[in-house]
Each structure stands twice: as structure tokens, then as C-alpha cells.
Amino acid sequence: xxxFDVVKLAIPKDANIVLGQSHFIKTVEDIYExxxxxxxxxxxxxxxxxxxxxxxxxxxxxxxxxRDAAVEIAKSVAAGHFFAVVMREAYPINVLRSIxxxxxxxxxxxxxxxxxxxxxxxxxxxxGVMGVIDGHAPKGVEQAEHAEQRRGFLRMIGYKR
Numbered sequence: 001x002x003x004f005d006v007v008k009l010a011i012p013k014d015a016n017i018v019l020g021q022s023h024f025i026k027t028v029e030d031i032y033e034x035x036x037x038x039x040x041x042x043x044x045x046x047x048x049x050x051x052x053x054x055x056x057x058x059x060x061x062x063x064x065x066x067r068d069a070a071v072e073i074a075k076s077v078a079a080g081h082f083f084a085v086v087m088r089e090a091y092p093i094n095v096l097r098s099i100x101x102x103x104x105x106x107x108x109x110x111x112x113x114x115x116x117x118x119x120x121x122x123x124x125x126x127x128g129v130m131g132v133i134d135g136h137a138p139k140g141v142e143q144a145e146h147a148e149q150r151r152g153f154l155r156m157i158g159y160k161r
Contacts, residue, residue: 018085024104034098039090045070051080
């Protein structure tokens with residue numbers, strides 16, 4: 001038996017997410033530490049799907065709404081060793097290096113504020129993430145005016161002078 005499903009994620013307004021795979025119950029603690037050490041005052045929640053033992057969705061965070069959203073994402077994907085981080089008041093670029101440096105983190109599937117669909121395979125044993133659809137397909141190639149808009153946006157959010 002092998003079935004594929006597309007899981008559309010519910011991402012809170014003005015939030016970013018990081019999705020990945022890890023391998024150990026300590027994931028929640030280590031991602032929590034990575035988040036608070038990377039961006040002071042960040043509002044976030046993390047949820048992790050245990051793949052053995054009681055197979056619970058473990059969770060923590062600094063903000064109830066973000067934590068609840070991370071748990072809902074984890075419940076909807078329901079794949080072993082999957083984790084979801086939902087955040088506000090920081091961007092994934094602020095935390096990705098720290099999350100990926102956690103010893104148990106194996107893979108980062110995406111880091112985005114775009115609409116996301118997760119491709120999940122289901123077998124008799126369980127569920128696993130096959131990949132993600134992050135945002136939309138390209139509509140063209142950047143021209144000079146688009147490059148100027150990109151640079152202006154980076155200045156506006158403080159990543160370029």
C-alpha cells in the first residue's frame with residue numbers, strides 16, 4: 001500500500017514557517033534554544049512528531065498562537081520525526097543556521113511565509129514527507145526594474161543599506 005496526499009498548511013497571517021525532519025525527542029528543547037538565542041523577543045511555536053514510543057506531538061514556544069499553529073501543522077502532516085516552527089517578529093534567515101546546527105536536525109524542507117503544500121506518502125508503517133510546494137511557479141525573468149524593487153525591499157526590512 002502506498003498513497004500520496006497533498007496537505008495544505010494553515011499559516012497564520014504575517015507569520016513565517018520552517019519545516020524539517022529531526023530524529024530525537026530532544027528536538028523541541030534544542031529548537032527552542034536555537035530560536036531564543038537567534039532572535040531576541042521572537043514569538044514562535046515549535047511542534048515535533050515523535051516516531052516511536054508514545055508517538056506524541058511534542059511542543060513548546062514563546063507565544064500561544066504560534067505554538068498552537070505549529071501543533072496544527074504537525075497534526076495535519078502527521079509524519080514521523082517531522083517538525084514545524086511558526087514565528088513572528090523574525091525571519092527564517094535569522095534562525096535557520098541555528099536550527100540546522102541542532103545535532104538532531106536532519107533536513108530543512110522549507111522556510112517561508114508563502115502558501116505551502118506538503119506532499120506526504122502513507123504506507124502501512126506510517127507517513128513521511130516527500131517534499132513541499134513552496135509558493136507559486138515563476139511568472140517571468142527579473143528585469144532591471146524588478147531588481148531595483150528587490151533592492152528597495154531589502155533596504156526597507158533592514159537587510160541592505
